[in-house]
Amino acid sequence: MSTAPADSDLVLEARDLNLRFGAVEALKQVSIRVRPREIHAIIGPNGAGKSSLLNCLSGFYRPQTGAVHFQGRDITALAPNRRAAAGIGRTFQGIQTYPSMTARENILTGFHNRMRTGLLDALLYWGRVSREEAAYAAKAEEIIEFLELEELRHAPVGDMSYGLRKRVDLGRAIALDPEVLIMDEPMAGMNPEEKGDLARYILDIRDARAIPIVLVEHDMEVVMDISDTITVIDFGRVIAVGTPAEVRSDPAVIAAYLGKE
Numbered sequence: 114m115s116t117a118p119a120d121s122d123l124v125l126e127a128r129d130l131n132l133r134f135g136a137v138e139a140l141k142q143v144s145i146r147v148r149p150r151e152i153h154a155i156i157g158p159n160g161a162g163k164s165s166l167l168n169c170l171s172g173f174y175r176p177q178t179g180a181v182h183f184q185g186r187d188i189t190a191l192a193p194n195r196r197a198a199a200g201i202g203r204t205f206q207g208i209q210t211y212p213s214m215t216a217r218e219n220i221l222t223g224f225h226n227r228m229r230t231g232l233l234d235a236l237l238y239w240g241r242v243s244r245e246e247a248a249y250a251a252k253a254e255e256i257i258e259f260l261e262l263e264e265l266r267h268a269p270v271g272d273m274s275y276g277l278r279k280r281v282d283l284g285r286a287i288a289l290d291p292e293v294l295i296m297d298e299p300m301a302g303m304n305p306e307e308k309g310d311l312a313r314y315i316l317d318i319r320d321a322r323a324i325p326i327v328l329v330e331h332d333m334e335v336v337m338d339i340s341d342t343i344t345v346i347d348f349g350r351v352i353a354v355g356t357p358a359e360v361r362s363d364p365a366v367i368a369a370y371l372g373k374e
């Protein structure tokens with residue numbers, strides 16, 4: 114299986130991942146297949162291994178066995194920053210923005226990986242505007258408009274609501290023009306209105322950029338609403354894969370959730 118050539122219909126694929134922390138088997142023979150332009154949710158009870166799987170996809174964790182393929186290429190050995198530069202964008206659980214920087218400045222940090230000159234240095238100490246920086250400033254402005262952050266572009270992120278800060282973080286993640294976007298619990302801690310807004314931006318990004326989005330999310334209403342495909346993990350194993358309707362009526366999924374509540 115794992116020696117078979119990469120499936121060219123898939124943007125991102127993990128095959129038979131095994132990840133162990135001491136006695137804890139976080140992932141056991143886990144595979145996931147992410148197709149072009151799909152919203153692919155990963156769900157499962159707390160501690161099931163969802164974040165571990167995302168970390169294997171983005172390179173922060175290295176599975177003991179198994180492989181990760183991106184656009185047909187084996188990236189299992191590639192470091193996280195190289196994967197980001199290759200087109201794997203991601204947001205993390207919780208808040209990752211810089212509170213004292215403005216929305217615009219936070220989005221500009223998203224370009225940091227690609228810039229030849231150090232963006233932060235230029236931004237914070239010299240304010241030097243090179244041609245490269247001007248191009249990124251224009252792109253940051255496009256993202257600000259796309260995410261409807263115009264009124265807040267110069268506001269410090271620390272003064273914003275949780276939902277707005279997550280929206281700025283999303284702007285940072287899409288700055289590098291990712292070819293797949295990975296999000297860990299983007300809606301945790303949001304009120305229903307903020308969740309609705311973010312769900313709309315996620316769908317808009319998928320449509321405007323024609324990229325797949327992989328997200329871990331606990332809110333079942335949102336998951337069932339926006340996902341094309343759902344992979345369900347329980348105790349480090351994939352127990353179901355399918356459309357929301359398929360997964361919702363899967364006896365193994367129902368049992369996994371009922372068993373925890």
Ligand SMILES: Nc1ncnc2c1ncn2[C@@H]1O[C@H](COP(=O)(O)OP(=O)(O)OP(=O)(O)O)[C@@H](O)[C@H]1O
Nearest residue numbers: 134137138139157158159160161162163164165166
């Ligand atoms: N860096 C680590 N070191 C040690 N154990 C870890 C590490 N990361 C994850 N684990 C363990 O692996 C298992 C899966 O954790 P993981 O964070 O992937 O779960 P999760 O499904 O994301 O849970 P949650 O819904 O609570 O975010 C847990 O038992 C966890 O304690």
Ligand SMILES: [Mg+2]
Nearest residue numbers: 163164165206
């Ligand atoms: Mg997690």
